Amino acid sequence: MVRALLSGNEAVAEGALAAGCNFFAGYPITPSSEIMHYMARELPKRGGSFIQAEDELAAINMVIGASWAGARAMTATSGPGFSLMQEGLGYAIMTETPLVIVNVMRAGPATGQATKAAQGDLMQARWGRHGDQMIPVLAPSSPQEAYDLTIEAFAIAEELRTPVVVLSDEFIAHGREVVELREKVEIPSRRKPRDPSEPPFGSPDPRIAPPMPPLGEGYYVIVTGSTHNEYGYRDVHSFETHFRLVKRLVDKIRLNVDKLFRYEVLGDDDAEVAIVCFGSVSRSAKQALRMLRSRGVRAKLLRLVTLWPMNDEVVRRELRSAKTIVVPEMNLGQLIYDVQRLAREDSRIVAVNKVGGGIPIYPSEIVEAALGGSR
Amino acid sequence: MSVAKHFSRKYLREEVLPTPFCPGCFNGVVMNAMFKAMEELGIEDLRNFVFVSGIGCSSWIPNPLIRADSLHTLHGRAVAVATGVKLANPRLNVVVIGGDGDLVAIGGNHLLHAARRNMDLLVVMVNNMVYAMTRGQLAPTTPLGFRTATTPYGNFEPPINVAKLLINTNANYVARWCVSNFHKLKQSFKEALSEVSKGFRFIEVVAPCITYVVRYEGKTPGQKIKELREACVEVKSISEIDDVERRGKIAVGVFKKELKPGYVELYESYASRAREASQK
Amino acid sequence: MRSIAFLGRGGQGIVFAGEVIAETLFEQGLYVAQLQSYGAEVRGGSVLSYVVFDRDRVENPFIESFSLAIVLHEAGMRRWMKHLEGSDLVILDELVSAELRNAVKLPISRVCVEKGVLGRENVVAIGVIAASGVLDPSVVERVLSRKRGFEKNIEALKLGLELGRDVADRVAAVLRL
Amino acid sequence: MGCSIVVDSRLCKGCGICVELCPARALELSKELSPSGYRNPVQTGKCVGCRTCEMFCPDFAIAVVCNGKGSA
Numbered sequence: 019m020v021r022a023l024l025s026g027n028e029a030v031a032e033g034a035l036a037a038g039c040n041f042f043a044g045y046p047i048t049p050s051s052e053i054m055h056y057m058a059r060e061l062p063k064r065g066g067s068f069i070q071a072e073d074e075l076a077a078i079n080m081v082i083g084a085s086w087a088g089a090r091a092m093t094a095t096s097g098p099g100f101s102l103m104q105e106g107l108g109y110a111i112m113t114e115t116p117l118v119i120v121n122v123m124r125a126g127p128a129t130g131q132a133t134k135a136a137q138g139d140l141m142q143a144r145w146g147r148h149g150d151q152m153i154p155v156l157a158p159s160s161p162q163e164a165y166d167l168t169i170e171a172f173a174i175a176e177e178l179r180t181p182v183v184v185l186s187d188e189f190i191a192h193g194r195e196v197v198e199l200r201e202k203v204e205i206p207s208r209r210k211p212r213d214p215s216e217p218p219f220g221s222p223d224p225r226i227a228p229p230m231p232p233l234g235e236g237y238y239v240i241v242t243g244s245t246h247n248e249y250g251y252r253d254v255h256s257f258e259t260h261f262r263l264v265k266r267l268v269d270k271i272r273l274n275v276d277k278l279f280r281y282e283v284l285g286d287d288d289a290e291v292a293i294v295c296f297g298s299v300s301r302s303a304k305q306a307l308r309m310l311r312s313r314g315v316r317a318k319l320l321r322l323v324t325l326w327p328m329n330d331e332v333v334r335r336e337l338r339s340a341k342t343i344v345v346p347e348m349n350l351g352q353l354i355y356d357v358q359r360l361a362r363e364d365s366r367i368v369a370v371n372k373v374g375g376g377i378p379i380y381p382s383e384i385v386e387a388a389l390g391g392s393r
Numbered sequence: 394m395s396v397a398k399h400f401s402r403k404y405l406r407e408e409v410l411p412t413p414f415c416p417g418c419f420n421g422v423v424m425n426a427m428f429k430a431m432e433e434l435g436i437e438d439l440r441n442f443v444f445v446s447g448i449g450c451s452s453w454i455p456n457p458l459i460r461a462d463s464l465h466t467l468h469g470r471a472v473a474v475a476t477g478v479k480l481a482n483p484r485l486n487v488v489v490i491g492g493d494g495d496l497v498a499i500g501g502n503h504l505l506h507a508a509r510r511n512m513d514l515l516v517v518m519v520n521n522m523v524y525a526m527t528r529g530q531l532a533p534t535t536p537l538g539f540r541t542a543t544t545p546y547g548n549f550e551p552p553i554n555v556a557k558l559l560i561n562t563n564a565n566y567v568a569r570w571c572v573s574n575f576h577k578l579k580q581s582f583k584e585a586l587s588e589v590s591k592g593f594r595f596i597e598v599v600a601p602c603i604t605y606v607v608r609y610e611g612k613t614p615g616q617k618i619k620e621l622r623e624a625c626v627e628v629k630s631i632s633e634i635d636d637v638e639r640r641g642k643i644a645v646g647v648f649k650k651e652l653k654p655g656y657v658e659l660y661e662s663y664a665s666r667a668r669e670a671s672q673k
Numbered sequence: 674m675r676s677i678a679f680l681g682r683g684g685q686g687i688v689f690a691g692e693v694i695a696e697t698l699f700e701q702g703l704y705v706a707q708l709q710s711y712g713a714e715v716r717g718g719s720v721l722s723y724v725v726f727d728r729d730r731v732e733n734p735f736i737e738s739f740s741l742a743i744v745l746h747e748a749g750m751r752r753w754m755k756h757l758e759g760s761d762l763v764i765l766d767e768l769v770s771a772e773l774r775n776a777v778k779l780p781i782s783r784v785c786v787e788k789g790v791l792g793r794e795n796v797v798a799i800g801v802i803a804a805s806g807v808l809d810p811s812v813v814e815r816v817l818s819r820k821r822g823f824e825k826n827i828e829a830l831k832l833g834l835e836l837g838r839d840v841a842d843r844v845a846a847v848l849r850l
Numbered sequence: 851m852g853c854s855i856v857v858d859s860r861l862c863k864g865c866g867i868c869v870e871l872c873p874a875r876a877l878e879l880s881k882e883l884s885p886s887g888y889r890n891p892v893q894t895g896k897c898v899g900c901r902t903c904e905m906f907c908p909d910f911a912i913a914v915v916c917n918g919k920g921s922a
Contacts, residue, residue: 023699023707041481062667067480067660072506076473079466079503083445083477086464087485091477109467133711193734194695194707233462233478234485236440238406240457242465251409251457252465298735305733375752376710378735397856397913399904410861412909416888417865421908429905575905603865615870618906 020199026190027094029161029197030120031056033168034092036203039118040066041089043080045073045099048132049188050122053094074099078106078119085115086241088208088232090172094120097139098129100146107181108147109243111267114219114227116175116208118168123187123297125374134376135188137297138349143183144326150264152271154278155183155326159300161195167323173205174278178270179227185325187348189298189378211237220248224269272327279329283336285311285318291388292340294333294357296322299346299379306346306384317388322353333360344388346370346379401428404439406460413453417607417614419572419600420451423519424458426575426598430582442486443478447471447500449492450526450602451519469499472507475514483657486586489516493534494524497555501533504555508562511592513655515585518555518595521602529605540609554638556597560631560649565592567649571625572600573618574645581647592655599625599643674731675848677802678723678739678756679795680749683711686795687749689820691722693799696816697808698726703850706734710752719748728850740847743798744769745781761847764801764840766794777840784832793822793829800833805844810834853899853916857890861911864888868903868912877903 024032031053034042042057044050054070061068067084071077077093084091095103100121110117123139125131143155154174158164164186171182211218211229214237221228228248231237240250245260253259271278282300285307295303300321310317320336322328333356337343343365345354350371357367368387372379401424402410414420431439440462444455448468456465466474471489479487489496496504496518507514523541524530530543531550539548556569566585570578578598585594599621601607607617626637628646637644679690688709695707709722723742725734738759744750747769750757757763763776767783781798785791796817803810810830817826837844855877862884868891869877876895884890891903891912899916 023696023705041477043477062660062664063671065664069476069480071473072502075470076476076503076506079470079473080477080480082466083464083474083479084481085477087443087478087481089477089481091481105467106470109470113464189708189735192709194692194705195731195734196699196704233443234441234482237462238440238460239462240465241463242456243467244465301733302735308732380735380737381733382737396858397915399858399907399910399913401910405910410910411863411886412861414908416863416909417867418908421910422906425905425907425910613870614865614908615867618867618871 019201022197022199023194024161024165024197025052025192025194026158026161026164026186027052027122027192028056029165030094030168030184030186031060032197032199033165034118034172035060035064036200037169037172037205038090038203039092039172040064041081041084041091042066042093043069043071043077043084044093044095045071045077047096047099049124049191050094050096050120052191053120074102075106078103078110081117082106082110082113082115085117086233090176092118092120094122096122096124097126100139100142104142104146107153108149108151110181111147111151111153112243113241114179114230114267115181116179116230117181118171118175118184119181120168120184120186122191123185131374133188134374135298135378136348136373137187137299138352138373139185140296140325140349140352143185150268152268152327153181153183154271154324155185156280157185157296157323157325158190159297159321160190161193162197163323164190165197165199169203176205176208177227178274179230180271185297187298188376208232214238217248219246219250219263221266224266225273227270275327275329278324278327279332280323281332282321282323283318286316287318288339289316289318290340291315291317291342291344292337293317293319293344293346293384293388294322294337294353295319295346296325296353299348302379302381303346303384305381306388309381309385310388315388328356330360337361337365340365342366342368342388344368344370344384346384346387348373348379400432401425404428404431404460405458409457412458414450415604417603418450419521419603419614420454420519422572422575423451423517423598423600424454426578427517427582429579430586434583434586441484442488445471445475445478445487445489447491447495448526449495449524450521451490451492452495454490454519469495470503471495472500472503472514472516476507476512479513479657480660483513487514489514491516491518492525493518493520493522493555494532497553498533505562508559508564508593508595510656511563511565511653513591513593513657515594515596518597520555520597520599521606523602523605525602525605529602541605556595556648557634559595563593563653564595564649565651565653565655566590566594566647568595568647569597569599570645571621571643572598573621574625577627577645584647584650589652591658592651592653599645674725674727675740675850676723676725676736677848678721678742679745679798680721680742680753681745682748683718683720685720685745687720687722687745690795690799691724693813693816693820694802694808695724697812698724700812700816701809703728704730706731708734719752721749721753741802741844743801745794745798747771762843764798777843779836779840781836784836785829788828788832790825790829790832793825796826796829797833797836800830801837801840802844802848803830804834804837804841805848806841807845807848853897853914855891855893855897855903856913856915858911859884859890860886861909862888862890863909864890865908867906867908871902871906873900873902874898
């Protein structure tokens with residue numbers, strides 16, 4: 019185990035390299051560019067490919083092409099670029115292309131505040147593409163987790179043949195902390211079809227991704243973003259083909275929720291006050307939890323590491339005892355929709371929203387929200 | 394004796410024929426020229442080829458018709474996807490086939506930058522002069538005065554001359570032929586697919602849409618080919634292009650042919666410099 | 674958990690100072706978290722850079738006051754006035770006109786002018802902290818040796834060590850874990 | 851000697867390019883419709899083996915056979 023002082027962006031890059039990433043395409047954008055700088059420095063000398071694309075549309079599509087050619091590929095961006103990449107993500111979902119996309123969130127919409135942290139892309143990460151679709155979304159809360167979850171993201175991408183979003187933010191990206199790096203990371207290589215008759219776009223068990231035929235090995239694979247049958251042939255008319263395909267693609271993620279859903283719970287089982295959070299805000303929330311408990315409040319913290327798919331059961335169970343639920347987030351209210359949906363009806367849900375200016379949500383604000391007006 | 398088959402059939406997926414194209418569509422002729430070139434180059438099967446296309450009629454040429462690996466990608470993004478494929482596995486011959494709307498309008502930026510990088514791709518642009526799949530709207534290549542679904546009173550936007558534009562980039566090879574110039578077109582495919590060829594290679598094929606151009610003009614496909622034989626004038630140097638076009642003709646020919654190192658070669662030497670620098 | 678903040682104007686090496694302190698404490702075996710806040714402009718704007726450190730992993734780097742804050746220019750103060758008021762100790766460069774009950778003034782910029790290390794106020798300030806012994810001066814030197822302008826920085830560091838002698842006890846009191 | 855033209859009626863869409871471009875005027879479109887509803891070309895004159903029809907057939911439906919051999 020090596021210990022290093024790394025920014026969140028550097029940690030993402032280190033995680034990617036540890037996971038065997040050998041292709042990176044990106045376009046400069048604050049606050050994610052350092053990921054690209056790191057890969058630009060490391061990949062050429064490690065036998066990988068790095069390319070600075072002409073725009074984010076190109077970057078995500080280059081990553082898709084590289085993935086089909088056998089590479090472990092990734093890109094990193096921020097809000098405006100993430101918006102442009104939605105199109106490519108939709109294609110990657112439809113074609114079951116493994117890739118990792120890191121979105122370092124900044125204050126939006128539009129250009130917003132490029133250097134200031136935010137968490138406003140939660141819903142976009144989940145729902146940004148048109149049509150029915152689902153992809154895993156992981157949210158680190160520190161450089162250490164940025165490292166670990168990037169590795170995790172590659173493993174999920176390969177196993178389920180899906181794009182995976184790592185949702186970081188400017189605080190994590192530019193903050194430097196101590197990161198423990200792993201010696202060796204084993205991620206199983208892609209499963210190829212046994213022979214050309216094994217369908218590359220169909221699976222009897224929706225929880226298991228079909229095998230992926232690499233280009234150039236005589237599989238004569240047909241890849242298309244249009245509706246296709248299990249062998250890749252376009253079928254843009256039939257109800258059965260479309261429904262079967264899209265249902266399987268969503269089920270591939272949804273039915274693996276137990277495997278994909280990571281969360282952290284701290285504090286009292288029978289808490290009266292619960293804090294629900296994700297990402298960098300969790301750091302303040304943890305201190306807030308300690309402050310509440312030291313004042314004799316029975317309190318707990320539920321931190322979502324996986325933001326999608328959502329494990330409703332777990333969240334419902336963890337919020338069962340809470341009369342007051344505080345949801346601090348660096349946006350105007352997004353995670354709170356899940357809480358409203360899953361909390362018991364008589365609970366008091368308090369939002370703590372703050373975004374812009376590079377000002378974090380402080381522990382005292384969370385404590386105040388938890389105690390304010392409590393009976 | 395088995396029944397004789399058309400020479401293109403060995404490169405095609407039998408199970409998806411007949412083609413999805415309109416009767417007389419020149420897409421098939423472009424394919425014939427490419428396959429004839431491959432046949433003459435002794436290419437038996439296409440396992441080392443990857444075809445990448447976007448959205449549009451000509452983007453259906455490779456996917457699923459051609460018996461090869463093919464990626465039918467998003468509208469405009471074929472060149473970007475192809476770039477990723479090539480960089481991740483430089484051993485593959487990567488061919489992009491697309492229309493003028495796909496490659497030049499929505500995908501124009503990618504085309505320009507792939508040419509700037511001299512990316513090791515063959516890009517075949519089937520210029521049918523309109524958006525055909527979406528029912529005949531204005532394309533960046535639509536001639537002045539043309540009536541389309543979105544210029545019902547006649548096009549007033551001057552068209553872009555793509556091949557001429559690309560001459561002024563780092564592209565190694567730029568050619569334009571009309572679909573009527575079968576042998577010359579085939580020859581260009583041979584040049585662009587031969588073993589020594591590298592870098593960015595661009596072949597434009599002027600192949601007017603059979604439905605939204607040729608039929609609108611009240612012509613048959615055969616008549617259009619005969620007309621193109623007259624209208625397409627081969628130039629020996631790029632200085633003649635303007636002259637030909639001023640006369641209302643279509644300038645065709647090999648406009649540029651160089652053998653500069655392509656992106657892959659340049660990247661490899663860059664990477665070896667990176668390795669040396671890191672060993673110090 | 675303790676923290677050290679630098680505040681100033683873009684171009685004063687505020688972020689650099691945070692980096693050096695973070696790396697020094699890291700090499701001294703502590704867990705650190707280093708954050709900064711600055712505008713899109715490279716020079717001129719208000720800059721805050723701070724380091725939170727602890728014997729264990731830093732629970733929360735988003736703090737509302739600092740153990741020690743060093744202000745090198747007034748431009749850096751405006752947005753963070755509440756933080757400064759709540760801090761345990763603030764060191765102001767003597768050119769900063771603001772008054773704070775918890776502040777002492779040191780002639781950091783004047784020393785730089787007089788001793789010919791203009792523009793190294795940040796490193797002089799690091800020296801002031803190191804005078805307390807919380808930062809090991811030899812580790813600071815090692816960290817600086819990996820960065821640009823090493824020789825001038827060492828000069829500045831020494832000036833800071835001297836300048837910090839008078840406040841060493843107060844600095845140590847707020848920073849000792 | 852001489853060549854003959856083989857038409858695959860499964861693929862031919864009766865576009866008539868082969869008929870119009872044949873320099874020997876050896877082809878005509880049939881009076882009857884093929885099973886897929888198109889008028890396929892039929893050989894009515896002497897084929898000189900230039901293979902123009904093959905090259906320009908957009909539907910890969912035609913093959914010229916000379917001395918019992920197809921194209922190259």
